[in-house]
Amino acid sequence: MDTFSQSxxxxxxxxxxSPTLKQIDFYRFLIPHLEELGNYLSATIPNSPSSSFEQFKVQLQQSVSDEEIYWVFTGLSHxxxxxxxxxxxxxLYLQAINILRERLGENHPNTQTCYQNYMIMLSQFPEAELRKRFPDEVVKMLKPKSRNLWKQKLLGLIQGVLRLLILPFYYVWLGLRWLVRRLLSLL
Known part of the structure; x- marks a missing residue:
């Protein structure tokens, strides 16, 4: 594999x-190149490549290891x-799943991880969008209803009240600590 592809x-x-804004800004210029590499790796190549460009794609596909294929699509998806x-x-997740299933098999850890990442991503969709696209069983699996919703809300309320009660004492302690250090530095 050439050095550029390895890089x-x-x-x-x-x-x-979960990239930060700084990381997004850094990767933003590289993403078109990364997408193009993914396109080359997932392209269907004829049995007898006629052009030198098709031969390049075949060589690229053959030179990239299975582990590297996983990272190409996982990185872009992330x-x-x-x-x-x-x-x-x-x-990208669907493309990765298809390629990994083809190259590694259904039960390979990278294929399974890709499935899991895809399901996690789908769980972030609004429930209405999921209902348009998937059967009810899939929606229930992706968006389980909490049985103890009122307990969760009560716990959140108690935590908020405790923070409000403790926070003033924390600031008093910080102020006293600063004052003691200041007085000790004067001695």
């Missing part, structure tokens, strides 16, 4: 699942899903 795949491996751009991330 791009190394970049894929560094994309976090980049888009981490920004809430789920509609951009979804085709």
């Amino acid at each position: 791009l795949i190394a970049v894929f491996q560094t994309i976090p699942q 980049f888009f899903a981490g920004q809430g751009l789920y509609l951009s991330a979804e085709p």
Whole structure:
């Protein structure tokens, strides 16, 4: 595999699942190149490539290891899903699942991880969107109803009240600590 492709795949491996604004700004210029590499890797190549460009695609596909294929699509998917751009991330997850199933098999850990990441991303969709696209069983699996919703709300309320009660004492303690340090520095 050429050095450029190796460098791009190394970049894929560094994309976090939830990128910060600074990271998004950094990766923003690389994403078109990363997408193009993904397109080359997922393209269907004829049995007898006629052009030198088709031969390049075949060589590229053969030179990229199965582990690297996983990172190409996972990195891009994380980049888009981490920004809430789920509609951009979804085709990448599906493309990755198809390629990984084909190259590694249904039960390979990378294929299963890709399935899990896809399901996690789908769980972020609004329930109305999920109901349009999937049967009720899938929606229930992705958006389980909490049986103890009132307990969760009560617990959140208690935590908020405790924070309000403790916060003034914390600031008093910080002020006293500063004052004592200041007085000790004068001695």
